[in-house]
Amino acid sequence: MMRGLSAGSIPHLPRGVRLHHDMIRNTHVLLAPERAFDLDTVALEVLMLVDGRRSIREIASDLAARYDADRSVIEADVIDMLNSLVDRRILGALSPGSDQKP
């Protein structure tokens, strides 16, 4: 099983994982099996762009344009963050040139 997303990977939230606006605590959370992750602003911005269509490269470009930041730095951070979700089995991705889902 491959770990390791690349810039060309297209991430998606699998069934059973979803963003939830917690109005009681005034925060956004990622709901997953037996887990709820409290999201900071950066994580939320990234996950709102995870739609099963955009690649990580496109997500990073979007963020870089919005925040006037270096795309390659953002891209590395996004890959790190999303890899940690893949390890927890709460993110799926199509890899470049493959239809395999991690």
Place this chain on the structure above:
Amino acid sequence: MSDALNDALTPIGLLAELTHRCPLRCPYCSNPVELERRSSELDTATWCRVLSEAAALGVLHVHLSGGEPTARSDIETITAHCAKVGLYSNLITSGIGIALEKLRGLVEAGLDHVQLSIQAADAARADSIAHLKGAHDQKLAFARHVIELDLPLTINAVIHRGNIDSVSDILDLAVSLGAKRVEIAHTQYYGWAFVNRAALMPTRAEVDRSIALVEAAREQLQGRIVIDLVVPDYYAKYPKACAGGWGRRLMNVSPSGKVLPCHAAETIPGLTFWSVHDHSLADIWARSPAFEAFRGTAWMQEPCRSCERRERDWGGCRCQALALTGNAASTDPACHLSPHHSLIQTLAAAESAAPSPTPIYRGFGASAGRQHIGETA
């Protein structure tokens, strides 16, 4: 990351025990020995109201449990209501009987996740533990259907002396079924499991081997399956923060509507449990005497009171403290600082070394179970 989910002002999880009816008769069941009967179960409208109140209170996850939750004829309606009010629904099921037939309807109702119990990796042993012939094969068929429907699957295996040598096979089975998570949950001795403790208690050597195996497997299987390990209290050094701390994170609604801080709380005498028939969940969370009884740290005795871990493990489990020391406010004897810690180590060593007695299988009509508790407590 912020800490909004740890503020303890509102619960994050609701264990909805929809029914105590269950086709399986596992001797490690943590349901109370006196099971609640069908005639006392909450009706559909009341469950829907309770779920709406839970969402409004800040609950995120609802665990549809029991007993076997699919034994309720309104399980689809209840699941759909979870989705409607934004609750994440988790079906905790045996996968037996009607469960398979109902699965597609539950997916259509918006079910988010399935946790399926298995008793062992091979059918003969699994069926003997569950006391139901053919159970294991039904479970495997159920698991395959969950995956076909693209639902995330967690396999839960309760570990005891009757299956502790097959932890590795259980992990392999979970991977081959396509589960994303597997829980290797050493038996916690409440309800039926407490009655059957001597029949369930593994030796320390077996426990150490199984834990080492899980730790190695975790690394090997990273990215394929997440392994959650529930370590056994009787061989622990520190206690668990039961339910994340009394009245801090979890509410448990019994089939008849009693609201408990944890599913075993009724074993503690003198606590007053409020019912959803008489009070809203918000009211119960804020003011119910049972939730207030052991919330925070003011109730603690030494060594908990001055312990630097007191807001980490919250004194451990009140029900276990009561069952083993006779006092629900004493330190959970799972803690090595408890004056009773050597007692449970001695108990565990003696019980695991002796031949396994015949277990009492879970069922309605609890007189045999009660006599047995009298002998062991």
